[in-house]
Structures are given as C-alpha cells and as structure tokens.
Amino acid sequence: MYFDTHAHYDDKAFDNDRNALLTRLNDEGVDYILDPGCDLASSRAAIALAERFDFVYAAVGFHPEELEGYSEEAFQQMEALAAHPKCVAIGEIGLDYYWDASHKTEQKALFRRQIDLALALDKPVIIHDREAHGDCMEIVRDYPGLRGVFHCYSGSAEMAEELLKRGWYLGFDGPITYKNARKALEVLALCPLERLLIETDSPYLSPVPLRGKRNDSGNLPYIVDKIAEIKGLSHEAVAAATMANGCRLFGIGEEN
Ligand code: NI
Numbered sequence: 016m017y018f019d020t021h022a023h024y025d026d027k028a029f030d031n032d033r034n035a036l037l038t039r040l041n042d043e044g045v046d047y048i049l050d051p052g053c054d055l056a057s058s059r060a061a062i063a064l065a066e067r068f069d070f071v072y073a074a075v076g077f078h079p080e081e082l083e084g085y086s087e088e089a090f091q092q093m094e095a096l097a098a099h100p101k102c103v104a105i106g107e108i109g110l111d112y113y114w115d116a117s118h119k120t121e122q123k124a125l126f127r128r129q130i131d132l133a134l135a136l137d138k139p140v141i142i143h144d145r146e147a148h149g150d151c152m153e154i155v156r157d158y159p160g161l162r163g164v165f166h167c168y169s170g171s172a173e174m175a176e177e178l179l180k181r182g183w184y185l186g187f188d189g190p191i192t193y194k195n196a197r198k199a200l201e202v203l204a205l206c207p208l209e210r211l212l213i214e215t216d217s218p219y220l221s222p223v224p225l226r227g228k229r230n231d232s233g234n235l236p237y238i239v240d241k242i243a244e245i246k247g248l249s250h251e252a253v254a255a256a257t258m259a260n261g262c263r264l265f266g267i268g269e270e271n
C-alpha cells in the first residue's frame with residue numbers, strides 16, 4: 016500500500032531491531048522502501064539491506080554533510096556499488112548551507128560529479144537541498160536530461176513550479192504535519208498528484224503526534240492523511256498515486 020521513498024534503515028538508531036522492524040513494516044503494508052546512502056559506509060549498508068530484503072531498494076552517494084569521508088578512492092568504491100541491480104538512484108546528494116556554509120565550492124563540485132555519475136548510469140537522483148535553493152537550481156538547470164526528486168522539499172512555490180515544469184518530483188515528509196508548515200502546504204496544493212512522493216527520512220522527522228521520537232515507515236499514514244486533506248482526496252488514492260510515482264521514477268515493480 017505504501018512506498019517510503021526515503022528512509023535510513025542503515026542508521027545506528029535501528030541497530031537493536033532493524034530486521035524485526037523491517038519484517039513487521041512489510042507485513043503491515045509498507046510495500047517498498049528506498050534507503051539512500053550518505054557516505055561510503057552507509058551506501059554499502061543500504062545495499063546490504065536491499066540484498067537481504069526483497070522490498071528494500073538502495074541509493075548510493077555522498078551527502079553534502081559528509082565531505083570529510085569523500086576521497087578519490089571512496090568515490091570509486093561508491094561508483095562500483097552504483098552498478099548493483101538494487102541500486103535505483105544516486106543519493107542523497109546536494110547542497111547543505113545550514114550545516115556547512117564554508118565549503119560551498121567543494122559541495123558544488125561533489126554534487127556535479129555525482130550528477131554526472133547518475134547521467135552516465137541513467138539513474139535518477141535524490142537531492143538534499145537545505146538553505147541552498149539558488150545554487151541547487153543553478154546546478155539543476157545545467158542538466159536538462161537529469162531526473163529525480165527534491166527530497167523533503169523546502170523551497171518556494173515559484174521554485175516548485177520551475178522544478179515541476181522540468182519534470183522533477185517533490186518529496187514530502189513529517190514536517191508537513193507541523194504547525195508552521197504553511198509554505199510546504201502551499202507547495203503541496205500546487206503540486207500535481209502524479210509528482211508527489213512520500214518519505215519519512217527515518218529515523219528523523221517524525222510526524223505529529225510522534226515528533227521527537229524515532230521515526231519509521233509505519234508513520235507514513237500521518238503524511239498520507241495530510242496530503243489527502245490538502246488535496247481533497249481519499250487516503251487510499253494518495254497512497255496508490257505516490258506508490259505508482261515512486262515505482263515510475265525509480266523503475267521498481269511490475270510495470271517497470
Ligand atoms: Ni535523508
């Protein structure tokens with residue numbers, strides 16, 4: 016019923032119950048999970064989980080906060096992982112000026128290098144954009160053939176309109192249930208149903224009423240409910256559409 020297109024089950028927050036939790040989530044209606052890597056170790060761990068569980072898929076890449084772990088050798092090993100049959104995207108990659116605004120040049124260079132890899136492999140990208148909207152857009156405009164998702168979308172309505180015109184998907188997470196979510200709800204309202212993805216970003220970003228607790232894909236219904244409310248659709252219609260969207264973008268499932 017649900018496709019969580021962004022959840023970090025390789026995170027140490029799941030070390031005590033990872034396998035049991037994933038088995039239970041799958042039994043309870045989470046049909047697919049995409050686990051994106053943030054550095055070489057977590058990319059490797061995401062691939063290992065995808066090998067263990069049929070319904071889990073992986074993405075590999077260097078998150079902009081993980082510049083320290085990036086070296087030529089590490090990049091080449093990540094590139095080798097990207098060829099794995101269950102690696103369906105390059106991510107999460109992008110720019111983060113909230114955590115680190117002092118290495119913008121390095122972040123941009125690594126972002127472009129990973130976009131080149133995605134294009135060479137004909138895979139979509141999962142973009143992390145935190146307080147770097149202008150520079151992310153500048154880079155994305157340079158690659159008209161690139162496809163993917165802006166994960167946990169936090170930009171303006173104008174930026175969303177440009178991304179949608181360019182064929183991008185927008186990912187929505189727990190924060191759409193927060194009290195101060197005005198801007199994200201405005202974007203949700205304008206985003207066509209067929210370009211929406213649902214994500215938890217587990218173990219982070221738990222939706223209301225579980226804010227502050229460890230998040231997992233079992234909380235997707237709160238996100239689906241909020242989207243259904245904004246769009247005036249049923250819970251089932253939103254779950255089905257976001258499932259189809261994730262399968263289309265990442266090439267997963269029977270039709271792909
Ligand atoms: Ni993430």
